[in-house]
Amino acid sequence: MERIELDEAMLQGQAEIWRYLYSFADSMALKCAVELRIADIIHSNGGPLTLSQIASCINGGLTSPDITTLARIMRLLIRRKIFTVHHPSDGGDLLYDLTHSSRWLLHDSEQTLVPMVLMENHPLQMAPWHYFSQCVKEGGFAFKKAHGCEIWDLASRNPDFNKLFNDGLACTSKFLTSVILSSYKQGLSSIGSLVDVGGGTGGLISEIVKKHPHIKGINFDLPHVVSTAPTYDGVSHIGGDLFHAIPNADAVxxxxxT
Structure with missing residues (x-):
């Protein structure tokens, strides 16, 4: 009996290793769905679509996607509950639809994680994960070991990556804005100036100032970040290094x- 239990435990252990070994495929399939705009295609239709209908809309219908590959990707994303599939009562083709998860993959939605999915799965962001063992042996930071510089330095000389990084962080700020505005009404009404340290392109501070126009808003971040920030009423963009000094204000x- 003990031998049988040991064999079963070993098989279960092997299964767990295989599961973790291929877990990276989930992120890659998620990135694929975002790049192909699968959620947007289904959303634009207003209801579920067949695989062929989804394929016909990819790249504006200008190409003929590989249906077999698309089916495999969708099968994985369905197992992960990113999309759902229905079996029509008339016996027709399977119908693919959105879930609460895939609604976060809509490009033009106010609540979207598309920029974060693209940023976190970019090759420049994936490379540092291969340096964990070196970090353990030698210390230091994985990003710098992978690219020879800190992420901020790379962003400062790579405009495309800078935009990708800033957009990724900006989309997460939107989720917190309504919470901050509703939870700190009294605190925000009693200050005259507020500096958002590491405020990126200024999305959060701009919404605070819009709700409380008496506040003088200051968006503070690295120079290459604020140089691409939009203009907002009541908000000043200041570039600098928070480890050296930050602008004066009533509150920070x-x-x-994380």
């Missing part, structure tokens, strides 16, 4: 992404 807000 600092959002940490």
């Amino acid at each position: 807000i600092l959002k940490i992404l």
